[in-house]
Amino acid sequence: MASIINTSLTPEMADIQAQMESRARNHGLDFFPTVFELVDADQLNQVAAYGGFPTRYPHWRFGMEYEQLAKGYVYGLQKIYELVINNDPCFAYLMRSNELTDQKLVMAHVYGHCDFFKNNAYFAHTNRKMIDTMANHGQRIRTYMDRFGVEEVEVFIDWCLSIEDLIDIHAPAIKRRADVPRRFSTDENETHDEGSSRFDSKQYMDRFINPPETMRRESDERQRLRKESQAAVGPMPSEPERDVMLFLMEHAPLQPWQADVLSIIRDEAYYFAPQAQTKIMNEGWASYWHSTIMTTQGLTASDLICYCDHHSGTLASSPTRLNPYKLGIELMRDIEERWDRGQFGKEWDDCDDWETKQRWDRATGLGREKIFEVRRIHNDLTFIDEFLTLDFCRRYKLFKFGWNEDLDAYEIESKAFPQVKAQLLANLTNRGRPQIAVRDANYRNRGELLLENYYEGVELDAKYAADTLTNLFALWKRPVHIETVLEDDRVVLSYDGIDHERTDIGDDALVRS
Amino acid sequence: MGMRIDHDRSRFKEIVRGRIRQNLRKYVTHGEMIGRKGRDLVSIPIPQLDVPHFRYGKNGAGGVGQGEGEEGDVLGGQGEGGAGAAGSEPGGHILEVEVSLDELAAILGDELHLPRIEPKGQANISQEKAKYNSIRRVGPESLRHFKRTYVEAMRRQISTGEYNPSNPNVVPTRDDRRYRSWSTVSEPEANAAIVYMMDVSGSMTDEQKEIVRTEAFWIDTWLKSQYDGVETRYIIHDAVAREVDEHTFYHTRESGGTRISSAYRVAVELMESQFPVENWNLYCFQFSDGDNWGEDNNQSLALLRERILPKVNLFCYGQVDSPYGSGEYLKALEGAFGEERENLVLSEIADKDGIYESIQEFLGSGK
Structure with missing residues (x-):
């Protein structure tokens, strides 16, 4: 039904698009071919609900996103102007009902994003065929749902989503360990004979091509090696493992399909991570270019008012919410x-x-x-660290705010440059999420999982932490713990499948058991 | 493209309704969508589900903002975690727009599935109204209908052959003039009066008043969308009751005992003197933490049964959970009226998230 809707640009817009593209190229922007799709509000909300990928796996949270976007739009509370997908070719969705001026602005903006996706170092590792990959993911998960039941698979996805942000965002840049090849299969009975020199053969030729003696010798050798390597294993993991999802994929007692689902969620988390890491730069860069192109070449007299209105609307900031567009473009x-x-x-x-x-x-x-150069080598954290100056901070009246418990409100804590910068950097570190790693997979020598939260002055939300542990337990199937700080005490929060527990451990660092 | 969303959407809705995945239901929160009404932010109840993950607690969270202000200034509104709040979604632009109160009411009605209110049998209350819906040849100059007049003049000129298309010079004469005219129609009019009563004795804290304020705002908004004219009255009470203005209603804190009957007495007087039941749809909303002076219960219940309930469309009692209150009054009401309470609605409001459910209970009957 949906396929009959024509999503190609109108001839008028196609002309504008060609113009904008050549202008962007003349300024030196370098982007993947970009495909524009003209869709109506409802379709745009649907695509946006799936994070830009209409073919994604089924899950209730996409329905929730859609519900919010659709209601927000119908009630006139909000609307999405455009959506760009990091892919080769880039896909950009434009809203059909936007005015022509908006479409011009948005196209110029889109080319800024596409250039950023292609050239920024943090996007270098991302999968440029993600649209296809997402469709494959969707297909795999649908297959599992058919086979094991929607409920079963969806519950499992929820567990995985609980630890979705526990990945090692620097892993693409730093090789912390050798790659471990791992194949997943939907067939529980399939065994892997890694390292075997067995050749494919017809059955009647088998004993000539793969002599049984050699096979047996090889098999013995492999078993000996496996035993040796297991004996040599010291503490697990040998270094704290930031990529909790990977660790669970490799070590949790999961069915093959479950490990596969976990790997899908993890792949998607890695794909989206750079977008969170470069929000300020990416939006700043795109805004810089739509502004440059529009004000020097794109605007006609009749576009002026509409352009100014929408440009300033995009860059508006409020006291409690620093607008990444504004900060980004002004810093650029x-x-x-x-x-x-x-x-x-x-x-x-x-x-x-x-x-x-x-x-x-x-x-x-x-x-x-x-x-x-900046757009090539920086992410938000290094960008702010390197280029946020005292002058800039004063000119744009930046301040640090914090929660005042007595007043039950946010208040301005400081306008001093070092504090403001430190706060901003703290907010951007690890995408504003707590840093957590696996420290011991054999905690108390009972095969229990111990995570560690690197405390940096802000405590975890205890209620959320408890619920997360519940989900983590479902994956690990043995008691799970996290060491953190609550109300200024070092504590271990635990869940053993029945009860939540909190143990104060004082100032002593935990001794590895 | 995207027809799959319907499936995901219905799954989400079923989770919210508690039909499937009961364990997730506790994560449902309300009020994440923010509308803006003038300078006030209004949150609109749209259910949301949060998958639990490790995250920072609110108290430690701070951020960086931009704008005027000195150190120590309080920032309005509930802030989001500053720059750290940047999402992982691809670059979508979101625009916030203002909504009017009427729209808010419509949204609320939609979200909570509130039925339209049928004014109780008072179709005979009508008011004469002038409706300008016809045209006459005579009338005062101030009501002259210029367009009709010129059309008439042009028609006359064309039919007499005076009209020259290359030099259209249309001059109306006395006969061409047309005037607006009215006819008197009687329209049924529905007026409503809302009487709010609140216990302001020492056991009601600011938090509970905030709940009452929010709830009253939504009730006002909804009822105003349903009636032509809405009058609001406020009564506060501890051991004695008095009528006050809106500001005082929300900002008074007294100490001392609690006599609910005192408030009922004031309400009855008010309704009898100002809002005769023949002309008004009456609504009473009473908020309290459930404390009442033991001996007063009988008197209160008698007043309610004999003098209030027969008059009002709806009497709603909302009991706010309080660390100090006993919560006994709700039980007393339940005991006294049992199941046969036609226009009496009881609701317990545990916390801010309970507000929408309670509004649904109050207004869901369509009375």
């Missing part, structure tokens, strides 16, 4: 200006005179080049 512009005027390097840093600094202009003209 700030960098461009500084490098245009040569405001960098030792000489600039050493200069103490405010007056000189104000008039500092070496006419270096390196701004554009610099921001292209």
Whole structure:
């Protein structure tokens, strides 16, 4: 039914698209071929609910997302302008009911995103055929649902989603250990004969091609090796493992289909991770380009008011919510200006005179080049760390706010630059989520799982932690624990399948059992 | 594209309704969607389910914001975790738009499946209204209908051959003039009066008043969308009761005992003097933590049964959970009225999340 809807651009929009594309290219943007799809609001909400992938596996939470987007749209509370998918070719969904001016703006914006996806280092490892891969994931999960029951599979997905953010976001860049090949199969009885030199053969030739003696010798050898390697295993894991999902995939007592589902959720988590890591930069970069292209080339007189209205709406910020678009675009512009005027390097840093600094202009003209470099090598964390300056912080009136328990409200805690920057960096570290790793898979020598939360001054939400442990227990099937800090005490929260427990362990670090 | 969403959506709805996956139901929260009404933010009840994961507690969370303000200034609204709140979704742009109170009421009605209210048998209350719905040849100049007049003049000119399309010069004469005119129609009018009563004795804390305020806001919004004119009155009581304005209603805190009958007496007087039952749809909402002076119960119940319930469309009693209150009154009401309570609705509100359920109980009857 849906396939009969024509999603290609109107001839008028196709012309605009060709123009925008060539303008973007002339500015030096480098992107995958980009396919625009013109869809109505309801379709856009559906696609957005699936995170941009209409062929994703079935799960209730996509229905929930849709429910919210659809209601928000119908009630006039919100609407989505556009959606871009990191893929080769890039897919961009435009809303049919948008005005032509908006479509121009959005197309310019989209090319900014596409360029960022293609060139930013943190996206380098992402799967550029994700649309196909997501469809495969969807198919695999549907097969499992047919075979094991919707309920069974959905419950399992929920458990996995509980630990979805426990991945090692730096793993694509740092090789912490050798790859372990692992194949999943839907057939429980299938055994792997890794390292066997058995050749394929017809049955009547088998004993000539694969002589039984050799096979037996090889098999004995393999068993000896396996025993040796098991004996040599020390503590598990030997280093704390940040990729909790991978650890469970390899060591939890899962059915093959369950391990496969877990691997699907993990793959998707890794695919989406860079988008959370580069939100400020990505939006800043795209906004910088839609603004540059529109104000220098794209606008006609009749577009002006509409463009200004929507551009400023996108960049509006509120006191309790720093707008990533605003911060991103202003920082990009700030960098461009500084490098245009040569405001960098030792000489600039050493200069103490405010007056000189104000008039500092070496006419270096390196701004554009610099921001292209920045978009290639930075993520939000390093971007803010490197380029957020005292001047910038003052000019844009940034402040740090915190929760005041007495007032039961948020209040401005500090306007001092070091505090503001530290807070912003803390919010961006590990995508604003607690850092957690597997420390011991044989805790108390009883095969129990111990996680560790690296406490950095902010405590976990105890209620959520307890519920998460419940789900983790369902995966590990033995008691699970997490070491963390609650109300200034070091504690271990545990769940053994029946009761939740909290043990104070004082100041002593836990001794590995 | 995307027809699969229907399946996921219905699964989600079934979880919310508790038909499947009962264990997930405890994660359902409300009020995540924020609308903006003037300068106030209003949250609209849309159920949400959260898969539990390790996350930071609220108290430690801070963020970075932008704008005017000095250190120590309080920020309005419930903030989100600053830059850390950046989601992992691909670059979708979201725009917040204002909603009017009428729209809010419609949204609320939709979400909670509230039935339209049928005003109780008072179709005979009618009001004469002038409706400008006809045209006459005579009338005062102030009511002259210019368009009709010129159309008439043009018609006359064309039929007499005076009209020249290349130089259209249409001049109406006295006969061409047309005037708007009215006819008097009598329209049934439905008016409602809402009487809020609240216990302000020492055991009601600010948190409970906040619940009452939120609930009253939604009740007002809904009833206003259902009636032409809505009058609101507020009564506070501890051991004695008095009528107050809205501000005082929400901001008074007294100490001392509790006599619910005192509030009922004031309510009865109010209704008898200002809102005769023949002309008004009456609503009473009483909020309390369930404490009452033991001996007062009999008096209260008698008043309620004999003098209030026969008059009102609906009497709603909302009991807010309080660390200090005993919660006895609800049981007393249940005991006294049993199952045969036609226009008496009882509801217990445990916390903020209970508000929507309680509104549903109150207004779900369509009375």
